[in-house]
Amino acid sequence: MAFPWTHTVLRSHTCGELRRTHEDESVHLSGWVNSYRDHGENLVFVDLRDRYGKTQIVFNTEENSEIDAIARRLRREDVIQVEGVVRYRGDDLVNPKLATGDVEVRVHRLTVFSTSKTPPFEVDGADLPNEELRLKYRFVDLRRSTLQQNIILRHRLTQAVRQYFDGLEFLEIETPILGRSTPEGARDYLVPSRVHQGAFYALPQSPQIYKQILMVSGFDRYYQIARCFRDEDLRADRQPEFTQIDVEMAFVERDDILKTIDGLLSHAVMQVRDIDLPTPLPRYTHADVMERYGSDKPDLRFGLELIDIGDIGAASEFGVFKSVIASGGRVRGINATGAADKYSRRLLDIDLKNFVGEYGAKGLAYMKVAGGRLESTIAKFFSDEQQQEIIQRMNGQDGDLLLFVADKANVTSNALAALRNRLGKELKLYDPDSFSALWVVDFPLLTWNEDEHRYDAEHHPFCQPHKDDAELLDSDPAKVRADSYDLVINGYEAASGSVRIHDSAVQQRVFDLLNIKEEEAEARFGFLLEALRYGAPPHAGVALGLDRWVMLLAGDDNIRDIVAFPKTQRASDLLTGAPAAVDVRQLQELSIQIDQVQ
Numbered sequence: 001m002a003f004p005w006t007h008t009v010l011r012s013h014t015c016g017e018l019r020r021t022h023e024d025e026s027v028h029l030s031g032w033v034n035s036y037r038d039h040g041e042n043l044v045f046v047d048l049r050d051r052y053g054k055t056q057i058v059f060n061t062e063e064n065s066e067i068d069a070i071a072r073r074l075r076r077e078d079v080i081q082v083e084g085v086v087r088y089r090g091d092d093l094v095n096p097k098l099a100t101g102d103v104e105v106r107v108h109r110l111t112v113f114s115t116s117k118t119p120p121f122e123v124d125g126a127d128l129p130n131e132e133l134r135l136k137y138r139f140v141d142l143r144r145s146t147l148q149q150n151i152i153l154r155h156r157l158t159q160a161v162r163q164y165f166d167g168l169e170f171l172e173i174e175t176p177i178l179g180r181s182t183p184e185g186a187r188d189y190l191v192p193s194r195v196h197q198g199a200f201y202a203l204p205q206s207p208q209i210y211k212q213i214l215m216v217s218g219f220d221r222y223y224q225i226a227r228c229f230r231d232e233d234l235r236a237d238r239q240p241e242f243t244q245i246d247v248e249m250a251f252v253e254r255d256d257i258l259k260t261i262d263g264l265l266s267h268a269v270m271q272v273r274d275i276d277l278p279t280p281l282p283r284y285t286h287a288d289v290m291e292r293y294g295s296d297k298p299d300l301r302f303g304l305e306l307i308d309i310g311d312i313g314a315a316s317e318f319g320v321f322k323s324v325i326a327s328g329g330r331v332r333g334i335n336a337t338g339a340a341d342k343y344s345r346r347l348l349d350i351d352l353k354n355f356v357g358e359y360g361a362k363g364l365a366y367m368k369v370a371g372g373r374l375e376s377t378i379a380k381f382f383s384d385e386q387q388q389e390i391i392q393r394m395n396g397q398d399g400d401l402l403l404f405v406a407d408k409a410n411v412t413s414n415a416l417a418a419l420r421n422r423l424g425k426e427l428k429l430y431d432p433d434s435f436s437a438l439w440v441v442d443f444p445l446l447t448w449n450e451d452e453h454r455y456d457a458e459h460h461p462f463c464q465p466h467k468d469d470a471e472l473l474d475s476d477p478a479k480v481r482a483d484s485y486d487l488v489i490n491g492y493e494a495a496s497g498s499v500r501i502h503d504s505a506v507q508q509r510v511f512d513l514l515n516i517k518e519e520e521a522e523a524r525f526g527f528l529l530e531a532l533r534y535g536a537p538p539h540a541g542v543a544l545g546l547d548r549w550v551m552l553l554a555g556d557d558n559i560r561d562i563v564a565f566p567k568t569q570r571a572s573d574l575l576t577g578a579p580a581a582v583d584v585r586q587l588q589e590l591s592i593q594i595d596q597v598q
Contacts, residue, residue, distance in 0.1 A: 009028070010028065010030050010081055011028050011029055011030040011081070012027045012028040012029075013027050013028075013029060014029075014050055014052035014053065015029055015031045015048050015049055015050040015052055015053050015054055015055045015100070016050070016052030016053020016054070016055075016099055016100060017052060017053070017100075018055055018086055018100050018103050018105070019099075019100070019102060019103065020088060020102045020103060022086045022103065023086050023087065023088050023103065024085060024086065024087075025085070025086050026083070026084070026085055027083070027084065027085075027086055027105060028081065028082070028083050029048055029055060029057065029081065029082050029084075029105060030050070030079075030080070030081040030082075030113075031048045031049050031050040031079070031080070032048070032049050032050070032077050032078070032079055032116075032123075032143065033046055033047075033048065033049075033074050033075065033076055033077060033078045033079075033080060033116075034046075034047040034048065034049035034054055034076070034123065034124060035047045035076065035124075036074055036075060036076065038072060042060055042061045042062035042068075043058065043059070043060060043061075044058070044059040044061065044071045044072060044074075045057075045058055045059075046058075046059070046071075046074060048080070048082070049123075049143075051148050051152075053098070053099055053100060054098055054100065055098075055100045055103075055104070055105060056089075056095070056098075056100070056103075056104040056105070057082050057084065057104065057105045057106075057107050058104050058105065058106050058107065059071040059107050059110070060106065064107075064108055067107070067109070067110045070110055070112060071107075071110060074112075075115070075116065075118075076116065076118075076119060076122070076123075077116035077119050077123070077140070077143075078112060078114070078115050078116050079112075079113040079114045079116070080110060080111060080112050080113060081110075081111040081113060082105060082107045082109065082110055082111075083107070083108060083109040084105040084106050084107040084108050084109070085105065085106050085108070086103050086104075086105055087103065087104055087105070087106050088102060088103055089101070089102060089103060089104050119137070119140050120133055120136075120137050120140065121133065121134070121137075121140070123140065123143045123144055124144070124145070131560070131568075132568070132574060135560070135566070135568060135573075135574040135575060136574040136575060137575075138564075138565060138574075138575045139575070142564065146561070147561060149554075150550065150554045150556065150561055150562045151562070151564055153272055153550055153553060153554055153562075154546075154550045154562060156271060156272045157268055157271075157272050157546070157549060157550055157553065158225055158546070160267060160268045160271040160272060161223075161225070161245055161264065161268065161546075162225075163267075164263070164264050164267045164268070165221075165223045165247075165264075168221065168260070169221055170221040170222065170223045170247075171219055171221060171222055171223075172222075172223055172224055172225075173214060173219065173222050173223075173224060174224060175204070175207040175210035175211065175214075175224065175226065176204070176210065177203060177204060177227065178191060178201040178203070179201060179202055179203075179204050179209075179210075180201070180202060180524075181200065181202035182202070182209065182524055182525065186205060186230040186231060186232040187230070187231035187232060188202040188203065188205065188229075188230075188231060189202065189203040189229045189230075189231050189240075190202055190203075191203065192590045192592060193590075194589050194590055197590075197591050198591065203228075203229035204226070204227075204228055204229065205228055205229065205230050206226070206228050206244060206246065206543055207224060207226050207228075207244075207246050208460060208462065208543075209462075209525070209527075209528050211224075211246060211248040211541060212248070212462065212500055212528060212531070212539065212541075213527075213528065213531050214248065215248055215249075215250040215500075215536070215537060215539040216531045216532065216534065216535070216536045216537070219250075220249060220250035220251060220537070221248075221249055221250075222246075222247070222248045222249075223245065223246060223247045223248075224244075224245075224246045225243060225244075225245060225246075225546065226243065226244045226245075226246045227241060227242075227243055228241070228242055228243070228244050229241050229242075230242075231571075238559065239547065239559055239560070239563060239566055239567055240567055240571045241567070242545065242546075242547050243545075243546040243547055244543045244544060244545060244546060245264075245495075245543070245544040245545075245546050245549075246541070246543050246544075247260070247261070247497075247541050247542050247543070247544070248539060248540070248541035249539060249540060249541065250537040250538070250539040251537050251538060251539070252538070252539065252540050253499065253538070253540065254441070254483055254485060254499055254540060256540070257485070257497060257499075257540045257541065257542055258280070258281075258283070258439055258485060259280065261487060261495060261542055261544070262279040262280050262281050263279065264544075265277060265279075265281070265437060265487070266279050268549070268553075269435065269553065272553055273435075273553055275435055277435065277437065281437050281438055281439055281487075282438045282439070283438065283439040283440075283441055284298075284438060284439070284440055284441070285440070285441055285442045286440055286441065286442050286443045286444065286481075287442070289440055290413055291306070292305045292306060293305065293306060293417060293420065294306050294332075294412070294413035294414065294415075294416045294417030294420065295413070295417035295420075295491075296440055296443070296486065296488075296493075297440070297486065297488045297491055297492060297493045298417075298438075298488065298491065299421060299424065299430075299436065299490055299491030300436045300438060301424070301429075301430035301431070301434050301436045301490060301491075302424045302429035302430045303429070304334045304335070304336070304420045304423060304424060304429070305334070306332045306333070306334055306412075306413075306416050306417075306420070307332065307333055307334070307335070307393055307394055308330060308331065308332050309331050309332070309333060309389075309390055309393060309394070309404070310325050310330050310331045310332075312331075312382075312386050312389050312390055312393070313325055313331040313406065314326070315386065316381055316382050316383075316386055317381040317382070318378055318381035318382065319381075320363070320365070320406055321365075321406050324406040324407060325406075328408075329406060329407055329408050329409065329411075329412075330406070330407070330408075330409045330412050331404060331405075331406040331412075332404065332405060332412045332413075332416055333365075333394065333402055333403055333404035333405070333416070334402075334403055334416055334419065334420055334423070335394045335395060335396060335400050335401070335402055336400065336401040336402075336403060336423050336427065337397070337399075337400050338397075338399050338400060339399075339400070339401040339423070339427055340368040340369065340370070340399050340400060340401045341399070342401075342427070343401060348364070348366050352364055352366075352403070352419070355418070355419065355422065356405055356415040356416075356418070356419055358418075359411065359414040359415040359418050360407065360408075360410075360411040360414060360415060361405045361407055361411055361412075361415035362407060363405075363406070364403060364404070364405060364419075365378060365403070365404040365405075365406065366401060366402065366403050366404070367379060367390070367401075367402045367404075368400070368401055368402070369391060369396040369397060369398055369399065369400040369401075369402065370398055370399075371398065372391070372398065373387055373391075374387045374390065374391065374402075390402070403416075403419065405419075421491060432555065433555060434490075435489070435490065435552075436489065436490055437487065437488065437489045437490075437494070438487075438488050439485055439486070439487055439488075440485065440486045440488055441484070441485045442466065442481045442482070442483075442484070443458050443459065443481065443482050443484045443485075443486070444458050444478070444480070444481060444482065445457070445458060445463060445465050445466075445469075445477070445480040445481060445482040445484075445510070446458060446477055446478060446480065446513060446514075448478065454514070454515045455477065455478075455513050455514055455515070456514065457510075457514060458482060458484070459482060459484050459496060459498055460498075461507075461510055461511060461514055461516070461525075462498070462500050462501055462507070462528075463482040463483065463484050463498040463499070463500070463501070463510075464482065464483045464498060464499040464500055464501050464502075464506075464540075465480050465481070465482060465483070465501075465506070465510070466480065466481040466482060466483050467483070468481075469481050473509055473510075473513070477513050482498055483498060483499035483540075484496075484497065484498035484499070485497055485498065485542070487542075487544070489548075489549075489552050490552055492548055492551075492552060493545070493548075494544060494545055494548050494549060494552065495542050495543065495544040495545065496542065496543060497540065497541050497542025497543060498540065498541075499538070499539075499540040500539050500540060500541065501532075502532060502536040502537065502538050502539060503532070503536075504529050504532040504533050504536075507521075507529060507532065508521065508529075547559050547562060547563060550562040
């Protein structure tokens with residue numbers, strides 16, 4: 001592909017552009033020295049690299065002694081420009097690993113723009129250094145082809161998003177970065193105001209309130225590639241600052257949002273991965289996925305559904321199962337098909353037991369199916385008839401490994417969901433390049449906070465209660481479903497949204513359940529509540545995690561690999577040293593005094 005803008009004094013072509021059709025042309029290339037090979041006999045070979053690819057360049061110092069000394073001093077990551085003629089390598093010397101592998105450039109002029117210190121690691125090395133070193137020298141790390149392709153994919157995805165929404169007459173509208181602190185689940189990043197002493201802005205966890213106000217203001221189709229901030233504990237798929245594809249629509253119901261995002265996902269994966277994704281995406285209720293997979297973000301690239309054997313356990317002579325059922329708990333398990341010989345007793349008794357223990361389980365029971373019966377230290381506590389019932393219910397066959405957790409209902413869900421994901425990966429039950437997407441709908445409106453003995457919002461305080469559950473708001477709020485929905489891709493939450501409350505009276509009823517009194521609600525959300533009193537249309541929206549979309553489409557599992565300048569798991573920037581102390585005068589202007597850290 002030709003790049004007209006590259007036809008400048010410093011480069012006529014990129015390092016990934018030249019082909020056999022360019023043979024005998026005079027070209028200018030600029031880039032980084034990727035590798036250097038001195039073959040003696042007056043020949044020096046260099047692979048020159050830019051973000052488009054690599055080209056082999058050749059210095060024949062016998063033909064051009066003027067550049068002999070300069071060429072022999074070149075080292076990795078020096079930045080140079082060469083002028084030369086494109087030549088065919090020859091049938092026996094073609095490099096099939098390079099797009100430019102048919103040709104090389106015979107150099108007759110060399111300019112060194114800058115020399116490089118010895119890099120802390122090789123850009124194209126097979127073994128990567130630890131992540132801290134890579135983040136400290138991110139400017140070197142970003143030269144790696146894998147990271148560059150991830151950043152390019154991110155660019156292509158954002159362009160596909162804008163193209164799609166523009167075609168549907170959405171408006172891209174920016175909302176403030178400096179806003180008011182509101183309770184949305186995670187801690188806010190606070191910004192002190194110099195002008196208003198003692199007052200603080202908050203960086204947005206999402207543009208939630210602003211986009212609802214835009215709906216009240218008559219902008220019925222809004223989207224934004226929005227920067228968001230949350231001061232929370234980090235994981236491999238989470239950053240303190242992240243990017244959302246933020247969407248809101250007026251005069252719509254849930255299905256309108258889901259169909260719109262189905263179309264967006266289908267368009268995006270076709271544009272960036274050439275995958276034809278059938279739509280509409282499948283939809284599962286929250287209750288269904290929690291029962292079958294133990295998780296509200298199930299990976300459906302493989303099976304291993306959770307199966308309840310509580311009734312059989314209660315009727316058996318196995319004391320652990322009987323006591324758990326008697327105390328109101330559950331006994332659930334999964335069938336690791338064909339895995340009976342793949343996990344030793346030591347792995348089962350120690351490794352997998354400790355693994356489920358991290359999710360609250362007190363133990364892990366297991367049985368192997370062999371000869372149509374169960375083999376285990378606990379099998380003797382089950383009659384022949386009960387063993388057959390377990391095998392039948394678990395769809396067991398000889399060679400299968402049956403794994404069980406007996407505990408509180410939520411513990412069995414958490415532990416077995418994590419174990420299911422681990423087994424799916426270890427047993428290679430799915431193609432890591434495959435793509436599975438689904439909607440989970442009808443989440444609970446509220447969750448009970450055991451520590452504070454009150455309700456919390458499952459998503460956020462502005463979710464519309466399901467129309468079929470409105471009467472339960474007063475009589476049994478724990479059973480009220482929200483008209484909410486999550487998009488799940490390969491076991492990751494990729495989007496979350498809901499139909500919004502547009503009636504201020506209903507909004508206050510939800511605030512009451514969350515123990516947010518009318519005075520507090522007015523103080524914290526008064527601007528939204530006031531907007532709702534001035535004619536609010538029915539509206540709904542969704543926020544899609546752009547970073548996670550890129551991570552999933554890139555086939556990666558570390559979100560830091562698809563962000564140009566990420567933070568560590570301790571929310572620090574090793575490249576710049578942020579966060580860092582500031583000048584005392586800056587603090588004095590803000591009337592802030594820092595206590596000495598012991």
